[in-house]
Amino acid sequence: MAKKLVQDGSCPVATTISLLNSQWKILIMRELLLHPSERYSELQHSVAGISQKMLTQSLHEMTADGIVQRQVFPEVPPHVEYRLTELGQSMDPILKAMHNWGNQYLASHPEKRRTNKQPENDFAQKRP
Amino acid sequence: MAKKLVQDGSCPVATTISLLNSQWKILIMRELLLHPSERYSELQHSVAGISQKMLTQSLHEMTADGIVQRQVFPEVPPHVEYRLTELGQSMDPILKAMHNWGNQYLASHPEKRRTNKQPENDFAQKRP
DNA sequence: CCGCATCCTTTGCGATACTG
DNA sequence: CAGTATCGCAAAGGATGCGG
Numbered sequence: 529m530a531k532k533l534v535q536d537g538s539c540p541v542a543t544t545i546s547l548l549n550s551q552w553k554i555l556i557m558r559e560l561l562l563h564p565s566e567r568y569s570e571l572q573h574s575v576a577g578i579s580q581k582m583l584t585q586s587l588h589e590m591t592a593d594g595i596v597q598r599q600v601f602p603e604v605p606p607h608v609e610y611r612l613t614e615l616g617q618s619m620d621p622i623l624k625a626m627h628n629w630g631n632q633y634l635a636s637h638p639e640k641r642r643t644n645k646q647p648e649n650d651f652a653q654k655r656p
Numbered sequence: 657m658a659k660k661l662v663q664d665g666s667c668p669v670a671t672t673i674s675l676l677n678s679q680w681k682i683l684i685m686r687e688l689l690l691h692p693s694e695r696y697s698e699l700q701h702s703v704a705g706i707s708q709k710m711l712t713q714s715l716h717e718m719t720a721d722g723i724v725q726r727q728v729f730p731e732v733p734p735h736v737e738y739r740l741t742e743l744g745q746s747m748d749p750i751l752k753a754m755h756n757w758g759n760q761y762l763a764s765h766p767e768k769r770r771t772n773k774q775p776e777n778d779f780a781q782k783r784p
Numbered sequence: 785c786c787g788c789a790t791c792c793t794t795t796g797c798g799a800t801a802c803t804g
Numbered sequence: 805c806a807g808t809a810t811c812g813c814a815a816a817g818g819a820t821g822c823g824g
Contacts, residue, residue: 568807581798584808695786707818
């Protein structure tokens with residue numbers, strides 16, 4: 529489970545933060561909203577910069593929180609897929625809001641952009 | 657300024673996270689959306705559980721990021737007020753999305769609620 | 785009233801090595 | 805492939821005391 533906050537549990541915003549309490553979880557969500565189902569190793573590559581420790585830990589907590597679902601295929605070699613539960617998918621508006629805001633921000637503050645490539649890997653558009 | 661993320665700066669979601677990278681900043685924003693202007697000491701009481709170190713630090717970073725504006729009244733005793741800039745206010749949809757999701761979550765998972773008081777201090781409704 | 789500086793404990797998290 | 809286990813540093817953050 530995600531760590532509890534100091535904050536009052538009856539505040540809806542604090543409740544939401546307590547489940548999305550790290551950058552990695554949000555980025556994993558973003559990835560799983562783009563690709564409905566992804567394997568462990570795929571996530572490790574698509575969520576740039578994440579270590580397997582943080583990936584494993586985040587997936588554990590998100591699973592315990594009912595945001596993510598783990599599916600094991602009884603094969604050799606092992607095959608595990610992760611997908612968002614309905615609860616997880618219901619967070620889409622939050623991610624969309626973040627995406628929209630970030631886009632506007634980058635548009636009006638081009639100097640904050642760390643790369644000058646085209647905005648590939650865009651959240652709102654599916655990739656090939 | 658907020659600490660930079662490992663993640664690619666061209667991702668809008670990662671950009672947003674890099675500015676809202678702690679629970680405290682989000683809760684401060686929530687407070688300043690409820691009350692357009694608040695003093696340091698008011699924030700310290702309204703954002704339950706925050707230490708002055710974290711409050712000061714968060715306000716500094718948010719000011720440097722252009723999310724929050726600091727206004728000093730040249731009086732004795734000192735009087736300082738903080739308010740959201742336009743940029744900060746434009747994050748309202750993100751907070752709203754978090755609020756809505758948290759509300760639905762608490763409605764369907766009443767056992768997650770840590771208090772059984774009425775949901776006072778609600779984000780969407782102004783207080784007296 | 786509004787902070788800043790310092791100390792000190794706790795936590796986060798990467799690196800690395802090892803298993804089913 | 806998909807993890808687990810352990811170590812060790814670095815950052816986060818609380819407590820306390822001082823200063824404009």
